[in-house]
Amino acid sequence: MTNISVLDPSASPLDYYGFELRRHREAAGLTQKEFGDVVNYTGSLVGQIETARKLPTDVFSERADAALGTGGLLSRLVALVLRSQLPAWFQQVAELEVRAVEICSFQTHMVHGLLQTGAYARAVLGTMDRSELDDRTAVRLARQRIFEKSEPPVFWLVLGEAALCQEIGGPETMRGQLAHLLAFEGNPRINIQILPFSAGTHAGLQGSYDLYRFASDPDIVYTEGYGMGHPTANPDTVKDCSLRYDHLQAAALSLRDSAGLIRHVMEERYGDQRDSDRHPVA
Numbered sequence: 001m002t003n004i005s006v007l008d009p010s011a012s013p014l015d016y017y018g019f020e021l022r023r024h025r026e027a028a029g030l031t032q033k034e035f036g037d038v039v040n041y042t043g044s045l046v047g048q049i050e051t052a053r054k055l056p057t058d059v060f061s062e063r064a065d066a067a068l069g070t071g072g073l074l075s076r077l078v079a080l081v082l083r084s085q086l087p088a089w090f091q092q093v094a095e096l097e098v099r100a101v102e103i104c105s106f107q108t109h110m111v112h113g114l115l116q117t118g119a120y121a122r123a124v125l126g127t128m129d130r131s132e133l134d135d136r137t138a139v140r141l142a143r144q145r146i147f148e149k150s151e152p153p154v155f156w157l158v159l160g161e162a163a164l165c166q167e168i169g170g171p172e173t174m175r176g177q178l179a180h181l182l183a184f185e186g187n188p189r190i191n192i193q194i195l196p197f198s199a200g201t202h203a204g205l206q207g208s209y210d211l212y213r214f215a216s217d218p219d220i221v222y223t224e225g226y227g228m229g230h231p232t233a234n235p236d237t238v239k240d241c242s243l244r245y246d247h248l249q250a251a252a253l254s255l256r257d258s259a260g261l262i263r264h265v266m267e268e269r270y271g272d273q274r275d276s277d278r279h280p281v282a
Contacts, residue, residue: 007052013084014052017077022050024068039063055135056081058142082142085135089229093210093222096231097146100153102213104245106195106204108160110168111177113140114147115157115190120177123169147190155190158204158248161197164265171270178266185259193252194261203247211241 009019033043048054061074184190210222
C-alpha cells in the first residue's frame with residue numbers, strides 16, 4: 001500500500017497548498033497520475049507538490065485551477081507560498097514591497113531584484129551556491145507580481161552606470177537584462193535613471209538602499225549586508241536618505257537620456273560583435 005504523507009495545513013503556506021491540491025484532486029476522483037496527465041505533468045511531480053517537497057509554479061497552479069474548478073484558489077495561494085520561501089531575514093522586506101505605494105531604490109552595481117530577468121536572477125543567485133537554483137530563482141521573480149496589482153506601487157530606480165557594465169551571466173544575459181529595462185520606457189509607474197560615471201562624487205557613496213513609502217504608515221529605509229537586512233523607520237535616517245535620494249535623482253540622467261545610455265551599452269558592449277570572417281572580435 002502506498003504511504004500517503006499526512007500534511008498539517010497550518011504548518012506552512014507550502015503545506016497548506018499541498019493539502020488543498022490533494023483535497024480538490026481527490027474530490028474530483030483523480031489519482032495523481034490521472035491528474036498529472038490532465039495538467040501535463042508527471043504524477044510524481046504532483047505527489048511531490050502535495051507532500052510539500054516541491055514548489056508549485058504559476059503555470060502548474062493555473063492548470064490545476066482550470067482542471068479542478070477551484071476558482072483560482074491555487075493561483076492565489078502560490079504567491080504566498082513563494083514569498084514564504086524567501087530567506088527569513090528578507091521576508092519582512094517582501095512584505096514592505098507588497099504594502100508600499102512608492103519604492104525609491106538606489107543600486108550601485110546590480111539591477112534591483114524587482115526588475116531582474118530570469119537569466120540575470122539565476123546568475124546572481126548561483127554565485128557561490130547553485131543548490132535549488134530553479135526554485136530560488138522562481139521565488140525571486142515572484143516578487144515582481146506587485147506590478148500586476150490593480151494599484152501597483154510607483155517604482156523609482158537610480159542605477160549606477162557600473163551595473164550596465166558589470167557582466168553578470170554573460171553577454172546574452174546582459175543584453176536580455178538591458179532590453180528588459182528598456183521595456184519600461186514610457187511606463188509612468190516604473191522609472192529608471194542612470195547615475196553616470198561622469199557624476200563623480202555623489203550622495204550615494206555610502207552604498208545602495210531602498211526607501212519605502214506607504215499610504216498611512218511611516219517611511220522605511222532598507223539597507224542590506226551579507227545575509228542580513230536592516231530596515232529602519234528612524235526619522236533622522238529616513239530624512240537623511242530621502243534628501244540623499246533627491247540629490248541622486250538630480251545627479252542622474254533624465255529618463256530619456258538614461259534609456260539612451262542603456263541602449264548604447266546594450267548595443268556596443270553586448271551586441272553580436274563579430275568580424276567579416278565570423279570570428280569574435282578581440
